[in-house]
Amino acid sequence: xxxxxxxxxxxxxxxxxxxxxxxxxxxxxxxxxxxxxxxxxxxxxxxxxxxxxxxxxxxxxxxxxxxxxxxxxxxxxxxxxxxxxxxxxxxxxxxxxxxxxxxxxxxxxxxxxxxxxxxxxxxxxxxxxxxxxxxxxxxxxxxxxxxxxxxxxxxxxxxxxxxxxxxxxxxxxxxxxxxxxxxxxxxxxxxxxxxxxxxxxxxxxxxxxxxxxxxxxxxxxxxxxxxxxxxxxxxxxxxxxxxxxxxxxxxxxxxxxxxxxxxxxxxxxxxxxxxxxxxxxxxxxxxxxxxxxxxxxxxxxxxxxxxxxxxxxxxxxxxxxxxxxxxxxxxxxxxxxxxxxxxxxxxxxxxxxxxxxxxxxxxxxxxxxxxxxxxxxxxxxxxxxxxxxxxxxxxxxxxxxxxxxxxxxxxxxxxxxxxxxxxxxxxxxxxxxxxxxxxxxxxxxxxxxxxxxxxxxxxxxxxxxxxxxxxxxxxxxxxxxxxxxxxxxxxxxxxxxxxxxxxxxxxxxxxxxxxxxxxxxxxxxxxxxxxxxxxxxxxxxxxxxxxxxxxxxxxxxxxxxxxxxxxxxxxxxxxxxxxxxxxxxxxxxxxxxxxxxxxxxxxxxxxxxxxxxxxxxxxx
Amino acid sequence: xxxxxxxxxxxxxxxxxxxxxxxxxxxxxxxxxxxxxxxxxxxxxxxxxxxxxxxxxxxxxxxxxxxxxxxxxxxxxxxxxxxxxxxxxxxxxxxxxxxxxxxxxxxxxxxxxxxxxxxxxxxxxxxxxxxxxxxxxxxxxxxxxxxxxxxxxxxxxxxxxxxxxxxxxxxxxxxxxxxxxxxxxxxxxxxxxxxxxxxxxxxxxxxxxxxxxxxxxxxxxxxxxxxxxxxxxxxxxxxxxxxxxxxxxxxxxxxx
Numbered sequence: 001x002x003x004x005x006x007x008x009x010x011x012x013x014x015x016x017x018x019x020x021x022x023x024x025x026x027x028x029x030x031x032x033x034x035x036x037x038x039x040x041x042x043x044x045x046x047x048x049x050x051x052x053x054x055x056x057x058x059x060x061x062x063x064x065x066x067x068x069x070x071x072x073x074x075x076x077x078x079x080x081x082x083x084x085x086x087x088x089x090x091x092x093x094x095x096x097x098x099x100x101x102x103x104x105x106x107x108x109x110x111x112x113x114x115x116x117x118x119x120x121x122x123x124x125x126x127x128x129x130x131x132x133x134x135x136x137x138x139x140x141x142x143x144x145x146x147x148x149x150x151x152x153x154x155x156x157x158x159x160x161x162x163x164x165x166x167x168x169x170x171x172x173x174x175x176x177x178x179x180x181x182x183x184x185x186x187x188x189x190x191x192x193x194x195x196x197x198x199x200x201x202x203x204x205x206x207x208x209x210x211x212x213x214x215x216x217x218x219x220x221x222x223x224x225x226x227x228x229x230x231x232x233x234x235x236x237x238x239x240x241x242x243x244x245x246x247x248x249x250x251x252x253x254x255x256x257x258x259x260x261x262x263x264x265x266x267x268x269x270x271x272x273x274x275x276x277x278x279x280x281x282x283x284x285x286x287x288x289x290x291x292x293x294x295x296x297x298x299x300x301x302x303x304x305x306x307x308x309x310x311x312x313x314x315x316x317x318x319x320x321x322x323x324x325x326x327x328x329x330x331x332x333x334x335x336x337x338x339x340x341x342x343x344x345x346x347x348x349x350x351x352x353x354x355x356x357x358x359x360x361x362x363x364x365x366x367x368x369x370x371x372x373x374x375x376x377x378x379x380x381x382x383x384x385x386x387x388x389x390x391x392x393x394x395x396x397x398x399x400x401x402x403x404x405x406x407x408x409x410x411x412x413x414x415x416x417x418x419x420x421x422x423x424x425x426x427x428x429x430x431x432x433x434x435x436x437x438x439x440x441x442x443x444x445x446x447x448x449x450x451x452x453x454x455x456x457x458x459x460x461x462x463x464x465x466x467x468x469x470x471x472x473x474x475x476x477x478x479x480x481x482x483x484x485x486x487x488x489x490x491x492x493x494x495x496x497x498x499x500x501x502x503x504x505x506x507x508x509x510x511x512x513x514x515x516x517x518x519x520x521x522x523x524x525x526x527x528x529x530x531x532x533x534x535x536x537x538x539x540x541x542x543x544x545x546x547x548x549x550x551x552x553x554x555x556x557x558x559x560x561x562x563x564x565x566x567x568x569x570x571x572x573x574x575x576x577x578x579x580x581x582x583x584x585x586x587x588x589x590x591x592x593x594x595x596x597x598x599x600x601x602x603x604x605x606x607x608x609x610x611x612x613x614x615x616x617x618x619x620x
Numbered sequence: 621x622x623x624x625x626x627x628x629x630x631x632x633x634x635x636x637x638x639x640x641x642x643x644x645x646x647x648x649x650x651x652x653x654x655x656x657x658x659x660x661x662x663x664x665x666x667x668x669x670x671x672x673x674x675x676x677x678x679x680x681x682x683x684x685x686x687x688x689x690x691x692x693x694x695x696x697x698x699x700x701x702x703x704x705x706x707x708x709x710x711x712x713x714x715x716x717x718x719x720x721x722x723x724x725x726x727x728x729x730x731x732x733x734x735x736x737x738x739x740x741x742x743x744x745x746x747x748x749x750x751x752x753x754x755x756x757x758x759x760x761x762x763x764x765x766x767x768x769x770x771x772x773x774x775x776x777x778x779x780x781x782x783x784x785x786x787x788x789x790x791x792x793x794x795x796x797x798x799x800x801x802x803x804x805x806x807x808x809x810x811x812x813x814x815x816x817x818x819x820x821x822x823x824x825x826x827x828x829x830x831x832x833x834x835x836x837x838x839x840x841x842x843x844x845x846x847x848x849x850x851x852x853x854x855x856x857x858x859x860x861x862x863x864x865x866x867x868x869x870x871x872x873x874x875x876x
Contacts, residue, residue, distance in 0.1 A: 301713040303762050306739060481725040481733040481741065488711050488722045495709035498671065499723040499778060500697040501731050509732065 002136030007259055009135065011252030013144035013213075016151045017043070019247035020206030021224060022231040023158060023240045024199035030175040030238030031195045034086055034097050035414055037543075038104040039228065040221035042200045045108060046074045046207025047216035048116050051123065054211070060127040071205035078200020082193055088593045090192070094360055094414055099550045100592040102543050105221060106585030112218060114579065123211030143212050150209065154202070155244050162240070171195060175238055222539060226425040230269050233418045234276045236286020245284060266429030273422055274407060281410050301555040306479045322464055326457045334460045335528075340568050341467035342524050347548040347560035348471050349517035354546075355554050356478055357510040358490030359408075362417045363424025364518055364545050366404065369537030371397035371519025372526045373431060376444040379526075386450040390466070390523045397519020398512045400427070405511035409504050421539065428537040443533035447526050463524050470520050475557060477513070486510050547588060553598025562600050624649045624786055624818050625670075630679035632665055639665040641842040643679070647786070647820055652812050654829045655822045657839035658862060663822040664706065666839070667790050670820075671703050672696045683786060702779035706790040708771040712764035716755060716774055719763055720746040723781035749777040753807065769800040776804075780811070787811075789821035793828055801825060805832040830854070838862065 025039045053066030081104055089096045129146055132139040162168035170191055174181045182188045207220070214220075231250055235242025250269055257265040282288050307315065325337055346368050353359045371393035378384035378392055404423045411419055431438045438444065453459050477483050488496040489503040496503045526532050535541065544567070552563025570587075574580035595602040625647035632640045640662040647653050655663055668674040670681060672693040681688040688696055697703075711719050724742040725731060750756045753773040758766070763774060772792060779787060792808065793801035805828050812819055823829045829836060836853040838846040840862045846853060853859055 301764075303713060303715045303718065306737070477734050479738055480735055481730045481738045484714070484718065484722045484725060484738045485731040487713060491711035491713055492709045494705065495711065495775075495778070496722075496726075497693045498697055498703045498705075498709070500694045500726040500782065501722075502694055506731065 002138040005136050006138035006140055007255050008252060009140050009144060009148065011255035012151075012248060013141075013147040013251075014255065015247040015251035016147040017206040017210040017214075018224070018227055018231055018251055019151055019244050020154065020209065021203045022228045022235070022243040022247055023154075024202030024206075025228055026232050026235065026238055026240055026243045027158075027171075027202070028196060028199035029232070029414075031171055031178075032086070032090065032192050033178075033414075034090070035094065035101075035417070036086075036199070037098055037101040037225070038081065038108065038221075039199075039203050040223075040225040041105050041108040042074050042078060042203035043207040043224055044112060044216070044218070044220040045077060046070045046204030047123070047211055047214075047220060048112055048121070048207075049073050049204070050208030050211050051121050051216050052116075054124050063124070063127050067205065067208040070208035071201045074204025074207070075197045075201030078196050078203075079193055081200075082196035085589055085593070086196070087189070087192075089596075092596065093554075094417055095354070095546060095550055095554060096592055096596060098362065098417075098543070099547055100589060102547065103585040103588035103592065106581040106588070109218065109221065110579045110582035110585070114582075116216070118218065120217040121215050123213070123215040125212045129212075147209065147213075151244070154205075155240070158240055167194070225539065226422070227269065229418055230273050230422055230425075232283075233415070233422060234273050234283055236283030237414065237418075238287070239283065239285040242283055242285030264433065266433055267426060270422055270426035270429065274426075277407070277411070277419060282415065304478065304557055306475075319468065322468075323461075326460060331456050334456045336569070336572060338456075338460050338463045338528050339572075340565050341463050342521050342528065343544075343548065343568050344561045344564040345467045345470045345524070346518055346521040347545050347552075347564035348474055349514045349521065350545045351549045351554075351557075351560035352474050352478070352517070353510050353514035354549060355559075356483065356490065357486050357507060357514070359507060359511060360413075360417045361408075361420040361511075361514075361542075362539075362546070363404075363420035363422070363542050364514075365537050365539070365541035366420075366424035366427040367397045367401055367515035367518035368522040368525070368541065368545070369431070369532070369534075370400045370427060370515075371522030372532045372536050373438065373444070373522075374519065375523040375526045376447045376532045377438070379447045380444050386453065386527060390520070390527070393523025393526075394516040394520040397522060398516030400519075401512045401515020402508070405508045405515070408511065409507045421542070424537065424542055425539065428534055431537055432534045438534075441534060443531055445531040447532065448530050449527045453527075459528060463528065466520065466524060470517050471561065474517060478557065482506075482509070551588075551591060551598055553601030553604075555597065556600040556604065559598050559600040563598065566599065622649055623647060624684060625820070626680075626682040627670070628680045628682075630666070630669060630681065631677050632662075632669060632674065633677060638842050640669070640676075640839075643839070643842075643844050645837055645844065645847065647818050649785075649818055650812060650816050652809060652819045652821075652832060652834045654833035654836045655820060655839060656824075656826075656829055656836060657822075660841075661839040662842040663839055664790060665842075667703075667788055667822065670788055671701065697782060697784075700782060700785045701788065702782060702784035702786070703788040704772070704775045704779050704790065704792055706794060708768070708775050710763045710771055710774055710778065712762070715760050715762055716766070717743070717746050717750060717759040719774060720749050720777050720781055723778045727782040745781075749780055750774075752780070752811070753777045769796045769804070772796060772804060773807075776807070780815075783815075785817050787817055787819045789819060791822055791824065793823065793825060801828050802831070808832070 021039060021043045025036060028034060028036050050066055050070035053069045054063055057066045085100050085104060089100050126143050126146070129143040131142050133142050133145060162171055170181060170186055174191055178188065227250065231243055231246040234249065235246035250272070253268055253272060254265055257268045276284065322337070326334060350361065350364045353361060374396035375389040375393040378389045404420070407423070408416055408419045432440055448454060449459050453462050485501050485506045488501055489506045493503050522536065525536070548563040548567045549560045550563065551567055552559030552561065571584065574583055577583065597605060623646040628644050630640055630643045643666060655666065657663055665674065669676045672688065672691050676689060679689070683699060683701060686699060711722065714722065721738060721742055724745055725738060728742070747756060747759065750759055753776050755770065755773050755777060758770065763771065766774065789808070793804055796804065808819055809832050811817065830850050833850065835847070835849060837844055838853060838859050845862065846856045846859050
């Protein structure tokens with residue numbers, strides 16, 4: 001009994017940081033409709049700034065003062081980010097906001113590295129709360145009890161602020177109808193900035209408060225991100241009490257999970273989320289999101305059509321050039337180009353569901369990594385020949401996509417995106433924690449191509465044929481009757497259903513098809529590298545694909561290829577420098593703000609302006 | 621003449637509001653039937669129930685002898701019911717002809733075909749439908765750049781792609797210029813005559829209603845209060861009351 005109570009108390013204490021970060025994210029989403037992926041970074045900054053402040057400010061008063069200083073400082077950093085970056089993308093679709101906030105993540109990561117160095121910092125213990133208290137015979141850290149007291153206090157303050165003050169009324173009104181609030185003479189810009197300040201402050205507070213328990217390190221941002229999204233999705237996007245309930249639920253569950261089924265702690269969280277969403281698709285206390293909240297940036301998308309003869313000639317020309325690459329006799333170049341083809345296939349598969357299908361997935365890595373692991377496991381355990389493994393990779397990834405898709409198509413918009421992200425994390429945590437089978441963190445190694453394809457040149461040609469074949473297949477499908485139905489289901493569900501199209505089933509098959517093609521890319525990847533690690537399933541991998549699609553231009557068919565190629569080559573180039581994340585992050589933010597139509601989209605627009613091409617003509 | 625559509629005791633309430641109460645009517649083959657009524661009378665609710673977008677609380681809808689209540693919209697379409705919407709629903713990122721082709725592909729049960737070329741599928745049928753509504757010259761324009769009146773005509777072509785026996789048109793002329801309205805309804809009248817289908821439409825423009833419908837039903841506060849020929853409806857005192865106000869509407873309510 002005493003053990004259970006102690007575990008329960010530990011869980012409640014862990015809920016503190018999770019709740020603080022999640023409530024900030026929820027608050028920001030509720031009012032601005034922005035899913036701030038950089039929220040984990042604010043949490044990390046809170047820890048680092050708190051650490052530095054605690055070095056300067058002495059004693060118990062210093063500790064708590066430093067915590068508040070960190071919170072306010074992070075709040076101000078949030079204001080700067082809001083002012084410089086997010087103001088430009090409020091009216092843009094989720095993808096643009098995701099990419100912009102991802103840029104912020106990269107920038108903050110490198111700035112933190114620059115200021116605090118690469119070492120993990122051990123958090124100072126709270127003066128006066130260093131000991132333990134015995135409850136029912138079990139030791140409970142007194143700082144845990146302090147955290148357990150602080151969380152409901154913050155919830156109470158937020159509740160008072162939101163339900164009893166004028167600012168709170170405005171925030172609630174804006175959550176329901178931003179335009180109406182604007183029409184009533186409220187300066188929305190300031191309201192958004194204010195909410196961003198408060199939301200970031202909460203994340204910073206969470207980061208600083210957990211210092212005595214966890215310290216500060218450079219991986220904190222992504223580590224908390226998945227849990228925070230789970231909490232926000234379970235609680236209901238935009239609901240602060242929901243975030244509280246979910247944070248407590250998840251933290252307590254985690255503690256008991258560690259105690260009783262230690263191999264499945266990460267998985268457990270996502271299973272709970274899946275169950276909650278099956279019963280209440282918009283979270284425990286969330287409201288159904290009205291569709292069509294997110295406008296499109298720029299001109300309406302132009303109709304797409306199969307390539308005309310000039311286009312086919314250009315493609316043939318590029319293919320000839322690609323086929324001639326081995327004459328340079330540079331293994332480095334061939335390896336780079338193999339990578340480029342594989343990520344292009346991956347990016348095109350995401351583009352198929354995201355752009356043509358309107359299904360914005362934040363978890364596409366699940367299928368890429370899923371295919372990679374499928375092939376690797378087959379080779380590792382049953383000695384499958386390479387050709388069969390390359391066939392099974394897309395099939396198994398497609399099957400995985402069928403399962404994940406079955407859950408996800410019930411939701412739309414941001415909720416769909418969040419759910420795909422959570423499922424990707426579920427797959428990641430299964431692979432990461434099921435060490436006996438998947439090798440866990442150590443991955444699976446020694447997965448080399450068959451003897452006939454073992455030379456870099458032959459494998460390059462193999463990748464070229466399969467990769468380009470996959471891309472051509474997807475383009476062909478885009479122009480098939482199914483492709484028309486996919487676009488129809490995206491453009492107008494009302495019209496599609498009224499003309500006999502089963503839109504949900506179309507979307508389900510779309511996810512499965514895109515997943516299978518991502519799995520094919522994953523299969524090619526394993527044999528090119530000879531190994532696979534859980535990093536191929538990480539959030540960052542999904543974001544990579546999103547950035548490639550975005551970089552090339554969401555509304556163009558050739559965009560993802562251009563985006564994938566340029567990002568891979570730029571990354572290859574930048575990663576030689578120490579602070580390459582900073583450069584890449586700034587580059588991404590600049591593109592979001594200056595050229596939101598992406599490289600191909602902007603080039604086409606420029607072409608139209610100077611008189612090449614017809615403004616009404618079919619796009620490429 | 622036989623009835624193509626038989627609606628019996630259809631009711632729908634939202635919370636405490638009875639949006640549609642006990643509505644019954646028949647629609648004959650080849651008939652152009654108008655459903656009119658002031659704002660909030662329940663016309664769109666009625667339409668949404670007919671096309672399966674809203675489940676009724678009670679009542680039955682027989683189309684050609686088959687029960688439609690409980691079926692999803694797409695099944696109802698497959699039975700041969702087409703619909704246009706009050707606010708046009710088309711595919712803006714496709715060209716005009718592709719919009720029609722998509723519907724034709726669905727009608728021919730090829731929505732899940734991965735391999736054939738959609739661009740060249742059912743081109744003739746699509747072109748024929750477009751010339752029927754006078755949109756042939758705009759076939760290759762993106763739907764996103766069309767004028768509103770043209771979108772309405774495109775929607776009509778899409779709705780006709782399953783060779784429907786019943787067409788539901790929710791305010792087909794809303795947002796159009798007066799000359800376009802007359803043109804569109806004349807077109808609808810021609811289609812009824814040529815193809816022998818039946819049309820049920822709602823409309824606010826009384827000129828359009830009186831000029832083109834064969835028969836008119838009047839809905840007020842969810843109840844059908846009158847049904848008859850143009851002359852009968854024009855002369856009906858209750859209809860005049862609803863549209864012009866007689867004071868007794870409110871007196872009635874006070875008594876009930």
